[in-house]
Amino acid sequence: MKKQHADVKRQAKGRKVVRLRLDAGFFFERAVRSLDRHRYDKALKYFRLAVEKEPENPVNQCNLAGILSEMGRFEESNEVLETILTEVDPDLLECWFYMANNAANLEDFELAEECLIRYLEEDPGGEFAAEAEEMLEMLAYELGRQPRRPQAKPKQEWLKRHDEARRYLEAGQFLQAKEVLEKLVEEYPDFHAGMNNLALAYYYAGDVDKAVDTIDRVLTADPNNLHALCNLAVFLQHRGDRENRNRLVAMLKKWVPFHSEHTYKLATTLGILGEHEGAYRLFRQLLKREERPDPSLYHYAAAAALNTKRFDRARNYWRMARDLDPGSEIPVFYLNQLDHWEPFPPENVPTVSYQYQLPFEEQLIQLDRQQNTLPDQIRQNPLIRSSFFWALNHGDKETKLQVLQVFEWIADREVEQVLRSFLMKQDEEDELKRIALYVLQQMEAKGPYRAILGGRELTIPPCELTRELPVWLKAWEKVLECCLNGMDGLYDISQLNDAQIIWAEFLRKNHANLPKIRKVEGWAAALEYVVARLHGIAITQESVARKHEVSSSTVGRHVRVLEKTCRVTRDGSRFSWSSK
Structure with missing residues (x-):
């Protein structure tokens, strides 16, 4: 026996012994696995152990309250929530809202009403304020009397301004949203929902450093603010801070959201971060919870399914989105793409965006086909508009050039603000800024223009703008000037206008690979010839060549x-291009 015992010791010496850390994180992971398998009894046990390990962590306590509520143990859930408010984190005011839900399930409508009133009085601008107001109406009906209202609403004015800012964000008007939110959080520095949205406004406007600083302020005051943690993870990924991003994502993947809004936020964030398996699990949970899911939710689930190579699931979800939203081209586009991708090996199928809109490249293609309606399309579709603003700040050089050309067609106040802000970015290429200056000039935006060029901040009066344009653009501008001078007095105003449109379109389609100009007059003659042919004017290449003193072969x-770039057609008063 002794010899055998010694052999075991010798064997053990040769092995690496890994100690199992039975901390709160370990039990949290076990609880999440049990939830995925619908083993609520085991999940409850593990959540209790996580709370025992970290009793001061309100997230663990909220998860425990949540699983108790899911199991129908509403009184116990409220006991945990009361503990959070009295002993752990009195500022976690949403606990009042959760307690109201538990009380309503127990049919203790008076208690539910009291909890809602307390929640609205303490945090009238809270995440669940709208739901709390609706619930008060329902409880009043059950109690057979008029709904009670909070005694004081000191932050009611916050809500109106915050709603205005949110509308700006949803419409892609990030600079307007930023202006409203900056003033709002300066007056109400404890308004965390406003600060979260201000951080998003900074991020969408391209100022990632300010976005991170704003989120840090939220998390300093409220370290467990899920919206702030999700936003920070996205900002860190954009910065390329992989270490802190990965640490934060590991924590978020363990989070069990208590409310549908939190589930949606977390699922969307995980999708953006490329954590598609976690996003897929959460979107499926949302589909099971929602009585009438929106078409967009089916799209999110479909995107997560495709990104995790569940192609049949993705097809089914997009079909459901199509049936619920028959007027939308988005589900149809992705169903067609699935047919196109079907022969591909799974690893060659591209990652799909979670945004319920067409991919940016497809938007450009479609807008290119319908130039005559481009400005109206963008003004009426905030999703398309916001994607262009996003692409200008975060796309590659080619994409930014395309966006700048689209902005010349939109030419409204928001575009002007975005371009002026773009000119002051330290890390943007001077060539792109010079094209932005050209767009402002074409828009007849009021000068002077402030820009950082060559590392120096300049104030450029409109009269000096020409010298700041890209060299290639100056040369090609001379072509149009030469052509219009040659046509003056011989063509009517509509024909002169078409020359400008055709030339602008030619430059737009070929800006990345324009041929060198050896003689301005040669291109001017060719442009005049194309315009004349478009309008049925009898003209030969020889005659227009003699007029501009160039050879007919040129x-x-x-x-x-x-003509190789585009085929130009005119039908009555309608002017269009179509790619060959």
Whole structure:
């Protein structure tokens, strides 16, 4: 026996012994696994152990209250929530809202009403304020009397301004949202929902450093603010801070949201971060909870399914979205893409965006086909509009060039603000800024213009703007000027206008690979010839070449380049381009 015991000791010496850390995180993970398997009894046991390990952690306590509520043990759930408010974190005011839900399930409508009133009085701008107001109406009906209202609403004015800012964000008007929210949080520095949205406004406007600083302020006051933690994870990923991003994501993946809004926020965030398996699990939970899911929720679930290579599931979800939203082209587009991707190996199928809109590249293609309606389309569709603003701040150079050209067509106040802000960015290329200056000039935006060029901050009067334009753009501008001078007095105003449209479109489609200009007059003659042919004017390449004092072969060569780019057609008063 002794020899055997010694052998075991010798064997043990050769092995690496890994100690199992039975901390709160360990039990939390076990609880989440049990929830996924619908083993609520085991989940409850593990959540209790997590609370025992970290009794001062309100997240663990909230998870325990949540699982108790899911199991129908509403009184016990409220006991835990009361403990949070009295002993752990009195500022976790949403606990009052959760307690109201538990009381309503117990049919203790008086208690539910008291909890809601307390919640609205303490936090009238809270995440669940709208739901609390609706619930008060329902409880009043059950109690057979008029609904009670909170005694004081000191933050009611916050809600109106915050709602205004949220509307700006949803419409892609990030600079307007930023202006409203900056004033709001300066007056009400404890308004965390406003600060979260201000951080998003900074981020969408391209100022990631300010976004992170704003989120840090929220988390300093409320370390367990889920919206702030989710936003911070996205900002860190954008910064390339992989270490802190990964640490935060590991924590978020363990989080069990108590409310549907939190589940939605966490699922969307995990999707953006590329954590598609976690996003898929949460979106499926939401579909099971919602009585009437929105088409967009089916799209999110479909995107997560495709990104985790569950192709049949993705197809089913997009079909459901199509049936619920027959007027939308989004589900149809992705169903067609699925047919296109079907022969591909799974690893070659691209990652799909979670946003309920067409991919940015597809938007550009469609808008390119319908130039004559482009400005109206963008003004009427805030999702498309916001994607252009986002792409200007976060896209590659080619994408930014395309967006700047689209902005020349939109030419409204918001575009002007975005372009002026773009000119002051330290990390943007000077060439892009010079094109932005050109767009402002074409929009007839009031000068002077402030820009950082060559590392120096400049104030550029409109009269000096031409010298700040890209060299290639100056040369091609001379072509149009030469052409219009040659056409003046011989063509009507609509024909002169078409020359400008055709030339602008040619530059837009070829900006990345424009041929060198050896003689301005050659291109001017070719442009005049194309316009004349468009309007049925009898003209030859030889005659227009003589007029501009160039060879007919030069004109013919340039005409072929113009016609190769696009085919121009006119039907009555309608003018359009179509790619060959």
